Amino acid sequence: MPESQQDDSARADGSHDRRRVPSPVTIDAAIAGRGKRFVRRLYRLRAIGLGIGFFCVAGVFYQHTLSTPLWLWALLIFHGFVWPHVARVLALSRPVPYRAEHTNLLIDAAFGGFWVAAMQFNLLPSVVVLAMMSMNNIGAAGVRLFLQGLLASLAGGLVGVAVLGFHWAPATDTFNVITSLPMLILYPIALGKVTYDLAQKLAQRSREMEHLSRHDGLTGLLNRRAWEQRLAEIHTHCMRTGQPACLVLMDLDHFKRINDTLGHAAGDAALARFAGLLRQRLRDVDAVGRYGGEEFGAVLVNTASVAGQDTMHRLLVDLRARVAQAESQMQAGHAMALAECTVSMGLVPFSAAFDTPQSWLQQADRALYRAKRGGRDGMVVIDVGEGGRVREVGAGPDVGSDVGSEAGAGATHDIGAPH
Numbered sequence: 001m002p003e004s005q006q007d008d009s010a011r012a013d014g015s016h017d018r019r020r021v022p023s024p025v026t027i028d029a030a031i032a033g034r035g036k037r038f039v040r041r042l043y044r045l046r047a048i049g050l051g052i053g054f055f056c057v058a059g060v061f062y063q064h065t066l067s068t069p070l071w072l073w074a075l076l077i078f079h080g081f082v083w084p085h086v087a088r089v090l091a092l093s094r095p096v097p098y099r100a101e102h103t104n105l106l107i108d109a110a111f112g113g114f115w116v117a118a119m120q121f122n123l124l125p126s127v128v129v130l131a132m133m134s135m136n137n138i139g140a141a142g143v144r145l146f147l148q149g150l151l152a153s154l155a156g157g158l159v160g161v162a163v164l165g166f167h168w169a170p171a172t173d174t175f176n177v178i179t180s181l182p183m184l185i186l187y188p189i190a191l192g193k194v195t196y197d198l199a200q201k202l203a204q205r206s207r208e209m210e211h212l213s214r215h216d217g218l219t220g221l222l223n224r225r226a227w228e229q230r231l232a233e234i235h236t237h238c239m240r241t242g243q244p245a246c247l248v249l250m251d252l253d254h255f256k257r258i259n260d261t262l263g264h265a266a267g268d269a270a271l272a273r274f275a276g277l278l279r280q281r282l283r284d285v286d287a288v289g290r291y292g293g294e295e296f297g298a299v300l301v302n303t304a305s306v307a308g309q310d311t312m313h314r315l316l317v318d319l320r321a322r323v324a325q326a327e328s329q330m331q332a333g334h335a336m337a338l339a340e341c342t343v344s345m346g347l348v349p350f351s352a353a354f355d356t357p358q359s360w361l362q363q364a365d366r367a368l369y370r371a372k373r374g375g376r377d378g379m380v381v382i383d384v385g386e387g388g389r390v391r392e393v394g395a396g397p398d399v400g401s402d403v404g405s406e407a408g409a410g411a412t413h414d415i416g417a418p419h
Contacts, residue, residue, distance in 0.1 A: 035098025039091040041194060042101055042140065046108070047084040048190045049132050052182040054080030056128055059179025060119040072118060072164075079111050105140055106152045109133045113153035117160025120169040125176055128183045135191060216290040218268055219275035227289025227297055228357070234287060234299050235357040238350045245350040246300040246308030247360055249368040253342045253376040255294040266339045274319075274343070281315050297364075305349040305383060312345055312379055319343055320377070342377035344368060351384040 057076055061068045087104040094100035112133040116126040130153060137149035214226035222230060231247070238245050252274060259267040271294065278288050278298065287299040300308045319342050326340040346367025354360040363382050371380040 034096055035101060036092060038140075039088060039097045039101050041198070042105075042136070043084060043088040045136065045190060045194055046087060046104075049136070049183075049187050050080045050084055050108075052186055053129060053132060056125045056180045056183045057115050057119060059176055060122050060125055063173075063175065064120070076115075083111075102141060102145060105133075105137055105145065106148060109137060109149035109152035110156035110159075113156030113158075114160040116153070117157045117166075118164055120167040122172055122176060123170045124172040124180050128180050132183065132187055139191070139195070219272055219290050221275050221278070221296070222287065222289030224289065224291055227287060227291065228361075230287035230289070231297070231299055231361065232357045234301055235350070235354065235360060239352065242352075243302055244304040246303050246305065247348045247350070247364045248298045248300065248308070248312055249291065249346045249361075249364045250296045250298070251344050251368055251372060252294040253344055253372075255341055258339045258341060262339050270339050270341060273340070277315065277318060281311065281318070305347075305381065308347055308349065309379070309381060312347060316343065316345070316377070316379065344371040344376045345379040346371055347379055347381045349381075349383055353384050 054076060057080075061073065061076065087101075087107070091097045091100040091104055112129045115129055119125055133149055133153065134146055138146040214222060216223045221227075234245055237243060252270070255267065255270070258270055271290075274296070275288075275290070278296065282288055282298060282300070285301050286303075287297075287301070289297050291297040300311065303311070319340070323340045323342055346364045346369070348360060348364045348367055350360065354363070363384060367380040367382045371378050374380065
């Protein structure tokens, strides 16, 4: 087929050089609906500002009753008492309310310029109106919107001059001062109140974000990063003052079995209950955190070795009672029986021999490992003397022999071992 006939055929069926119809503009899901609270916050300010601003402009119109047309009064009433509600509805109906509200602010600024021309450039009312619009713009989006608002006010003023003619009467009398006072007094107060409320919300949000960044979402305890920071602070304090402290690492025994047999929800519940027990048994001043997985850490401040061992031994006893109760409930066929597990612990009192927090933590990890190796459900204490001599106190059926052969110094005996 000749080339010209091919072109004619292609044009006939519309398949040749077909233009792609542009797709409608899509809104990014990340910004869709953004700014609704911003719109509601500005709605209150706009309703207050334009409501009291009405009297500022109306005072000038009142003095020029004969030269002020009725449509101008109607437009002023609309702008002062109807437009705030219309602007709110329009902004909230748009896909991105935040952007729509910026447009509304520029419309406000254009109205402000128009009212300046309509007031024949009466000095004080004009300055008050333009200042209100400028405060809104710079408070909403900074210098950029402020400069755009100035251009919009200039455009509105030129429209006012084109429609109403240019009349220059900048003198402000006492009556105009009085009608401008509500705007001068009430609007800054309203703006300050909104700014204060926003600052309080931001401060609360900042505190919430700080809490989330430092605490584990499941247990509510300190997360690993925050807990290690607290450990470093306590280590520095103990090195400087000589105050006693005990570092404890804990690992839930056979925790994987709960996840595998009962599901991760049951495992999460067991972790949360153990964290609650730690909060009950330990003090607020103690640094308690989730070290990772089913492993937890605690630093008992101003606590000597014997007191720390007593505290953690009571925790062991509580857990054994809970495990025994849970097992009896499961054997009895209770559907709501909760999964519980015992815990292995490694406790290391502070010593000046620990020149870094990491060396202290390393000994606690070593003690925890020995507790788990010795049969679990118990506690091993590693006590490092001033000269670096190590004394281990073990729990568990097999720990004693291991300690006696590897510690190299000090006596060994069982504490907290189940009988």
